[in-house]
Amino acid sequence: MRFDTLAVHGGERVPGPEGSVVFPIFQGTVFTSEPGESYHDIKYHRLNSTPSQTYLHDKLAALEGAEAAVATSSGMAAITTILHTLLGAGDHLLINDVLYGGTHDFITGHAERLGWEYTVIDPHDPSSWEVRENTKAVLVETITNPLMRVGRLREIVEFAREHGLTSVVDNTFASPVNFRPVVAGFDLVFNSATKYLNGHSDLVAGSVAGSAELVERVRHTQNLYGGSLDPHAGYLLARSLKTLGIRVRQQNANALALATFLSQSPKVAAVNYPGLPAHPDHGHARDLLTGFGGMLSFRLAGGVAATETFLAALTVPAVAPSLGGVETLITRPAVTSHAGMSQADRAAAGITDDLVRLSVGIEDAEDLQADFANALDKI
Numbered sequence: 038m039r040f041d042t043l044a045v046h047g048g049e050r051v052p053g054p055e056g057s058v059v060f061p062i063f064q065g066t067v068f069t070s071e072p073g074e075s076y077h078d079i080k081y082h083r084l085n086s087t088p089s090q091t092y093l094h095d096k097l098a099a100l101e102g103a104e105a106a107v108a109t110s111s112g113m114a115a116i117t118t119i120l121h122t123l124l125g126a127g128d129h130l131l132i133n134d135v136l137y138g139g140t141h142d143f144i145t146g147h148a149e150r151l152g153w154e155y156t157v158i159d160p161h162d163p164s165s166w167e168v169r170e171n172t173k174a175v176l177v178e179t180i181t182n183p184l185m186r187v188g189r190l191r192e193i194v195e196f197a198r199e200h201g202l203t204s205v206v207d208n209t210f211a212s213p214v215n216f217r218p219v220v221a222g223f224d225l226v227f228n229s230a231t232k233y234l235n236g237h238s239d240l241v242a243g244s245v246a247g248s249a250e251l252v253e254r255v256r257h258t259q260n261l262y263g264g265s266l267d268p269h270a271g272y273l274l275a276r277s278l279k280t281l282g283i284r285v286r287q288q289n290a291n292a293l294a295l296a297t298f299l300s301q302s303p304k305v306a307a308v309n310y311p312g313l314p315a316h317p318d319h320g321h322a323r324d325l326l327t328g329f330g331g332m333l334s335f336r337l338a339g340g341v342a343a344t345e346t347f348l349a350a351l352t353v354p355a356v357a358p359s360l361g362g363v364e365t366l367i368t369r370p371a372v373t374s375h376a377g378m379s380q381a382d383r384a385a386a387g388i389t390d391d392l393v394r395l396s397v398g399i400e401d402a403e404d405l406q407a408d409f410a411n412a413l414d415k416i
């Protein structure tokens with residue numbers, strides 16, 4: 038079955054309980070047990086084993102093309118649970134030089150206390166990929182924030198295999214519509230399901246997918262660390278997953294149209310979108326991804342003052358952080374997502390004060406373009 042069919046039918050129980058076509062929420066925490074059942078077979082929310090949860094896990098696994106999946110209470114619960122599963126004291130991890138802020142802060146702020154070592158790598162440059170005797174895993178992101186860089190992910194997979202490392206990728210910005218990491222050979226993929234997977238900006242969740250053996254290890258860690266997903270949030274997430282393909286394809290198309298439009302304006306100094314031929318990663322991103330995603334960033338020629346005028350003149354997008362919802366959101370990372378970094382660190386990462394980041398929604402492309410054209414006319 039292809040992606041959109043799996044989104045609707047993957048993981049569904051046929052017939053559903055009482056003949057229900059829509060899988061219901063099992064809110065209860067107490068289920069009778071069968072003789073001989075092991076502790077991990079007991080149905081309990083924290084053990085990630087209730088019918089609502091296993092239904093969602095099967096749908097997520099189907100969408101990822103993976104043997105198994107587990108939902109988590111947030112994207113951060115997904116990554117911290119993965120790392121606590123893969124690493125012990127004395128182990129070494131390779132990390133992408135650009136990481137989601139929370140992931141970066143967790144690793145840099147807690148690795149020492151946990152006895153983990155790490156080295157920063159450039160996923161574009163294999164000469165920076167150095168393994169040690171104690172290296173256990175490599176962690177990268179498919180499309181990085183906010184310059185939308187796409188690393189040499191196929192080469193990362195080969196490198197990890199060659200050295201016996203577990204390869205882990207945060208696929209939040211691409212979503213499984215545009216890239217299916219497990220199919221491409223990654224051992225584990227995780228998502229902040231808060232973003233595209235849910236896509237309606239109304240819940241926080243995460244997902245982890247991979248081989249049955251690895252996902253079972255992650256689930257056991259999560260059973261003890263406690264980051265399981267509430268069944269009501271899981272119900273909303275499963276409901277959203279059914280429209281993931283049509284939402285993200287519209288977001289891909291809208292983002293490409295807006296990026297192209299902006300790149301043609303003399304008032305725009307730079308546009309960062311891997312779908313544009315001028316993007317440094319366009320060539321291999323085109324081979325790797327089936328769509329370039331709904332995220333882009335740009336800079337106006339007029340600097341911060343023009344940017345503030347421009348943001349105030351827009352009527353369709355909300356000025357807000359976060360991403361992946363059906364509504365277009367626009368933000369200035371220097372004063373929101375990356376405000377915690379020093380100006381020098383931001384400059385090194387290409388996050389100038391006038392950089393604007395856009396999460397493109399599913400509105401009509403012509404309405405978005407007209408709104409952006411009107412705001413450009415105001416500066």
Ligand SMILES: *Cc1c(COP(=O)(O)O)cnc(C)c1O
Pocket residue numbers: 111112113114137139140207209210228229230231232241242243
């Ligand atoms: C939001 C985000 C996370 C963290 O997810 P939460 O659901 O907020 O915990 C991790 N990675 C990326 C790329 C994100 O955008």
